Amino acid sequence: MKVLKTYLLLMAGAALFQQCSFSQSSHSKTDAMDNKDKKNTVYSRTDTTKVNLGDEEWKKLLPKEVYYIARMKGTERPWSSKFENFYEKGTYYCAACGNPLFKSDTKFDSGCGWPSFYEPVSKESIIYTEDRSHGMVRTETQCGRCEAHLGHVFNDGPPPTGLRYCINGVVLDFEKAQEAEKKYNEKKQEKPNQ
Numbered sequence: 001m002k003v004l005k006t007y008l009l010l011m012a013g014a015a016l017f018q019q020c021s022f023s024q025s026s027h028s029k030t031d032a033m034d035n036k037d038k039k040n041t042v043y044s045r046t047d048t049t050k051v052n053l054g055d056e057e058w059k060k061l062l063p064k065e066v067y068y069i070a071r072m073k074g075t076e077r078p079w080s081s082k083f084e085n086f087y088e089k090g091t092y093y094c095a096a097c098g099n100p101l102f103k104s105d106t107k108f109d110s111g112c113g114w115p116s117f118y119e120p121v122s123k124e125s126i127i128y129t130e131d132r133s134h135g136m137v138r139t140e141t142q143c144g145r146c147e148a149h150l151g152h153v154f155n156d157g158p159p160p161t162g163l164r165y166c167i168n169g170v171v172l173d174f175e176k177a178q179e180a181e182k183k184y185n186e187k188k189q190e191k192p193n194q
Ligand SMILES: [Zn+2]
Pocket: 094, 095, 096, 097, 098, 099, 143, 144, 145, 146, 147, 148
């Protein structure tokens, strides 16, 4: 167990180093902050307008590891996500465009090595596509707003949906419930009719 922990720490260190060396910013920050540093102009947690950009444009907007998963349909190493053993209450957003994807109360321990959820925030959160790669037939999940690759959905999840959304943590941005609520109230004050 100790050996595994050391290994994981080393891998985490390597990942951090990679992130720093590719980041435009000189100081190390989380993925979400990285997005802000890169001036991701399409990132919004309130704008529901569809985002339709080419890979070259995404490359300029996204941190390297987010681009690799979201646009190249990559997969992060299992058990590498900071969200794997993460139990804060709040909302998970698409790291590419800010679209709300999952609430923490639909997150569960699937043991599969990736953050898992049984239900998305809304029907519009996710696009479903058949994926026949790697000799399997799976259902790919993509962001409903920007079509970023998120992961896959399987039929072996818990009730009430029986679904298991197996999602790459790299393409998730998390915001604690309290902070989101504060922003929501501020927004409501700006637009009293809503
Ligand atoms: Zn998105």
